[in-house]
Amino acid sequence: MVIGGPCVIEGPDRTLRIASAAAEMCADAGVPFIFKASFDKANRTSGASYRGPGIDEGLEILSSIRDAVGVPVTTDIHEPWQAEHVASVVDLIQIPAFLCRQTDLIHAAAATGKPVNLKKGQFMAPAAMAHAVEKAAAAPGVLVTERGTSFGHGDLIVDFRGFRELAALGVPVVFDATHAVQRPSGQGSRSGGSRADVPALSRAAVAAGVDAIFAELHDDPDAALSDAATQLPLDWLPGLLRSWKAIRTVL
Numbered sequence: 470m471v472i473g474g475p476c477v478i479e480g481p482d483r484t485l486r487i488a489s490a491a492a493e494m495c496a497d498a499g500v501p502f503i504f505k506a507s508f509d510k511a512n513r514t515s516g517a518s519y520r521g522p523g524i525d526e527g528l529e530i531l532s533s534i535r536d537a538v539g540v541p542v543t544t545d546i547h548e549p550w551q552a553e554h555v556a557s558v559v560d561l562i563q564i565p566a567f568l569c570r571q572t573d574l575i576h577a578a579a580a581t582g583k584p585v586n587l588k589k590g591q592f593m594a595p596a597a598m599a600h601a602v603e604k605a606a607a608a609p610g611v612l613v614t615e616r617g618t619s620f621g622h623g624d625l626i627v628d629f630r631g632f633r634e635l636a637a638l639g640v641p642v643v644f645d646a647t648h649a650v651q652r653p654s655g656q657g658s659r660s661g662g663s664r665a666d667v668p669a670l671s672r673a674a675v676a677a678g679v680d681a682i683f684a685e686l687h688d689d690p691d692a693a694l695s696d697a698a699t700q701l702p703l704d705w706l707p708g709l710l711r712s713w714k715a716i717r718t719v720l
Contacts (some may be wrong), residue, residue, distance in 0.1 A: 556581035
């Protein structure tokens with residue numbers, strides 16, 4: 470499975486264009502697709518950075534994409550009160566990595582009756598995510614996403630031993646291929662990173678046995694309003710899908 474889309478909703482037209490293109494590419498490859506975009510990026514490096522359209526307009530856009538493109542959609546929440554509102558539109562609720570220990574937030578997401586995707590914090594040992602999974606036990610399904618671990622100041626690494634530890638929790642494991650190559654605050658007031666490293670890391674993750682790939686996708690990544698250094702150009706996706714499927718077939 471692929472979970473993908475722009476980091477943040479940048480208006481209805483661009484978001485729909487990206488969703489339609491990515492969905493078609495995944496359908497051609499025979500790979501299930503879930504569209505993801507944030508209505509609010511509440512953890513931007515700078516308070517002056519673009520955060521998104523907000524919950525009301527954002528959910529309206531996600532709902533229109535779900536209907537028009539015919540794919541499941543997901544987005545993240547940052548406060549418990551948002552869970553019920555988001556659950557009325559999305560098929561999967563995402564808990565951001567920085568908030569993966571927030572008990573009330575996870576409980577609220579699980580109580581909606583929607584599956585929950587828990588992103589492992591950059592500060593968390595893989596085995597410690599067992600507690601987050603337990604907090605989400607009321608949900609009908611739980612996924613855990615690896616997105617790299619803080620390494621010194623301003624960099625992340627992916628420890629592939631962690632995939633085995635996460636799988637041992639008894640839940641599907643997702644590899645976040647684009648956030649894993651971030652360099653937090655690497656460009657001063659915003660994160661940097663290296664999208665060039667995504668193909669190799671994502672292929673290695675599939676070889677290590679992950680169940681899904683998470684990748685932020687954009688039709689003009691360098692002009693993106695968030696995560697410009699790490700979002701993938703849409704035209705990379707077909708080749709990546711072919712390589713991921715080939716490795717999965719070998720396994």
